[in-house]
Amino acid sequence: MAPLITNIYTADPSAHVFEGKIYIYPSHDRETDIQFNDNGDQYDMADYHVFSTESLDPAAPVVDHGVVLKTEDIPWVSKQLWAPDAATKNGKYYLYFPARDKEGIFRIGSYSIDPATFVDDDGEAYLYFGGLWGGQLQCYQKGHNVFDASWQGPKEPTGEGVPSLGARVGKLTEDMRQFAEEVRDVVILAPETGKPILADDHDRRFFEAAWMHKYNGKYYFSYSTGDTHYLAYGIGDSPYGPFTYGGRILEPVLGWTTHHSIVEFKGRWWLFHHDCELSKGVDHLRSVKVKEIFYDKDGKIVTEKPE
Ligand code: FUB
Secondary structure, eight states, X not given: OOOSOOSSEEEEEEEEEETTEEEEEEEEEOOOOOXXXXXXXXXXXXXXXXXXXXXXXXXXXXXXXXXXXXXXXXXXXXXXXXOOEEEEETTEEEEEOOEEETXXXXXXSSXXXXXXXXXXXXXXXXEEEOOSGGGOGGGGXXXXXXOOGGGOSSOOOOSTTOBOOOOEEEEBOTTSSSBSSOOEEOOEEOTTTSSBOBTTOTTTSOOEEEEEEEETTEEEEEEEOGGGOOEEEEEESXXXXXXXXXXXXXXXXXXXXXXXXXXXXXXEEEEEEEXXXXXXXXXXXXXXXXXXXXXXXXXXXXXXXXX
């Protein structure tokens, strides 16, 4: 399947339907001499573009609205504008993004990476976030906002019976600029035990790239399993969870990272994701793709294979 965007390298697509069109908020990948490492230093992005399209027909044009924000415009940022997301409420639009501050700590306004917004049917808005290894989520095991530098790098908890670290979620204030409450851990339960997924269960544990969507009244929390390269999901009855692990959405794509969003458009459900086909397998030069997804009669997402 051809990439949706080919004029520049793009990744981590957060797609939303705003004003009847699809808007895509991706990372903007670029060439770099930085050696590949498990801390993700080679993902050295310096600006954001926004894209839109009126149709997901493969022949339909995708408009690049150009640079909407760049490193030089953000006084607290040193480098690495990673996966963003956007939301709208009360007639305003908000862009959420993670980047390293001058001390090398990833921040979104809170901590870690990969913000994903979700505005529920009752108008309440939530922000999900977090990512392991280079995303530094494992540095916050002593408490929210308590940074433990000794966990920096490609590290995470391990050991018999040790539960996995969860993404974080918090309700946003009415003006969408702050958390209205202390953020909570997103718990994913193993269906066979009813207990949290374990840290060593790398095929199912949360790694990064959180996303939330609602289907038939249920909340679907989806994410990347990182070093096992799956897009996976769990289903719950509340935006806070807990979510019972439901399976895989997408098998591994070409490239190390996998990241996505799920959106309903004109009555069909779409998975936006990325792979490294256009760059012929260069991990940090990715391209956004889209494919339709389907649910079975029990609400399970049918697993897709990369194309
Ligand atoms: O694009 C940089 C990072 O790679 C993202 O924040 C992660 O989700 C992974 O896709």
